[in-house]
Amino acid sequence: xxxxxxxxxxxxEAIAWRHHLHENPELGYAVHDTARFVTEKLASFGINHxxxxxxxxxxxxxxxxxxxxxxxxGLRADMDAxxxxxxxxxxxxxxxxxxxxxxxxxxxxxxxxxxAKYLAKTRNFKGSVALxxxxxxxxxxxxxxxxxxxxxxxxxxxxxxxxxxxxxPSVEVGxxxxxxxxxxxxxxxxxxxxxGRGGHxxxxxETIDPVVIAAQIIVGLQSLVSRSTxxxxxxxxxxxxxxxxxxxxxxxxxxxxxGTVRTLVPGLRDFxxxxxxxVAQGIARGFGAxxxxxxxxxxPVTFNHTEGTNLAINVARHLVGLASVNDNIxxxxxxxxxxxxxEARPGAIILLGNGPTAGLHHPAYDFxxxxxxxxxxxxxxxxxxxxxx
Ligand code: NI
Numbered sequence: 065x066x067x068x069x070x071x072x073x074x075x076x077e078a079i080a081w082r083h084h085l086h087e088n089p090e091l092g093y094a095v096h097d098t099a100r101f102v103t104e105k106l107a108s109f110g111i112n113h114x115x116x117x118x119x120x121x122x123x124x125x126x127x128x129x130x131x132x133x134x135x136x137x138g139l140r141a142d143m144d145a146x147x148x149x150x151x152x153x154x155x156x157x158x159x160x161x162x163x164x165x166x167x168x169x170x171x172x173x174x175x176x177x178x179x180a181k182y183l184a185k186t187r188n189f190k191g192s193v194a195l196x197x198x199x200x201x202x203x204x205x206x207x208x209x210x211x212x213x214x215x216x217x218x219x220x221x222x223x224x225x226x227x228x229x230x231x232x233p234s235v236e237v238g239x240x241x242x243x244x245x246x247x248x249x250x251x252x253x254x255x256x257x258x259x260g261r262g263g264h265x266x267x268x269x270e271t272i273d274p275v276v277i278a279a280q281i282i283v284g285l286q287s288l289v290s291r292s293t294x295x296x297x298x299x300x301x302x303x304x305x306x307x308x309x310x311x312x313x314x315x316x317x318x319x320x321x322x323g324t325v326r327t328l329v330p331g332l333r334d335f336x337x338x339x340x341x342x343v344a345q346g347i348a349r350g351f352g353a354x355x356x357x358x359x360x361x362x363x364p365v366t367f368n369h370t371e372g373t374n375l376a377i378n379v380a381r382h383l384v385g386l387a388s389v390n391d392n393i394x395x396x397x398x399x400x401x402x403x404x405x406x407e408a409r410p411g412a413i414i415l416l417g418n419g420p421t422a423g424l425h426h427p428a429y430d431f432x433x434x435x436x437x438x439x440x441x442x443x444x445x446x447x448x449x450x451x452x453x
Pocket of ligand 1: 167169201230
């Protein structure tokens with residue numbers, strides 16, 4: 065296995081790519097210039113099997129090893145930025161007002177490009193590597209990872225295992241963190257409209273006040289977590305929107321509320337959908353009102369498979385040492401659309417230390433250039449280990 069030092073030269077090149085990408089952020093599926101930049105780089109590395117336009121702007125590039133036949137493993141990077149006004153004050157700050165790479169996807173692309181350059185030159189493995197660059201990780205349904213899977217990339221490129229990497233500001237540079245099994249939560253969203261009867265705020269007895277009913281529903285939903293869910297299993301139900309009348313003296317005829325459900329236990333999604341409806345409907349009907357209910361399933365639980373996780377741990381340990389790899393990090397209640405790829409194929413996502421920077425999605429966040437060589441080395445060693453010839 066190679067050391068991190070072996071990739072220092074490549075790191076200075078990757079820094080330049082990263083800064084270019086950081087200065088020119090694009091959102092969602094509209095990552096046209098980003099995809100063009102990535103495609104041109106891949107072609108310049110001598111990779112000739114490049115398919116573009118998957119899920120609008122996604123790319124899959126195939127590098128064949130020199131070691132003969134073998135499986136194909138997929139390595140994934142995400143390409144989209146966020147609608148945030150940058151406040152990092154870095155010389156390479158976003159040139160596009162109101163858009164920035166606040167989740168480090170610029171760094172993710174630069175690391176996968178760095179690994180691609182090295183792997184295309186050396187080809188010291190059997191089988192093939194599929195480099196997956198996906199758009200629209202940050203958007204709501206259907207996100208880029210899902211659409212690339214739906215457009216058949218796993219079958220079309222014969223991918224048998226898939227790996228991801230995301231930077232983490234809570235982990236030191238030069239360290240990695242991962243866990244077997246569920247590592248990030250699923251995300252579902254719901255909307256509830258409480259339909260009562262409006263009227264004058266001074267004559268509540270002539271109304272069916274949806275505000276009071278909606279307030280009881282919010283409290284009722286919290287008891288689904290505290291009283292109906294196994295305390296050893298994680299479930300979050302957060303009501304985040306609440307729209308009622310816009311006046312002091314009006315009881316509205318309806319209230320709109322909405323929220324999100326996060327869990328690490330796939331079965332709790334069915335439970336949440338059924339029980340939120342039952343509680344909201346039961347409370348509303350008890351007071352003579354009714355509800356409309358919508359439950360929208362978004363990203364599934366990001367589930368690391370044991371074999372892929374063990375491979376990732378071994379590669380990371382060889383690279384940075386036993387003490388610098390946390391192999392049992394606390395699971396996270398945020399969602400990650402790499403989950404769709406891990407539903408389609410076994411594999412694992414690992415967290416790469418970004419050091420004590422501002423948090424992800426914060427206006428002052430910036431990917432840490434010192435982390436680039438660790439990420440490049442991880443990708444290269446993962447390929448040469450999984451596809452040892
Ligand atoms: Ni991200």
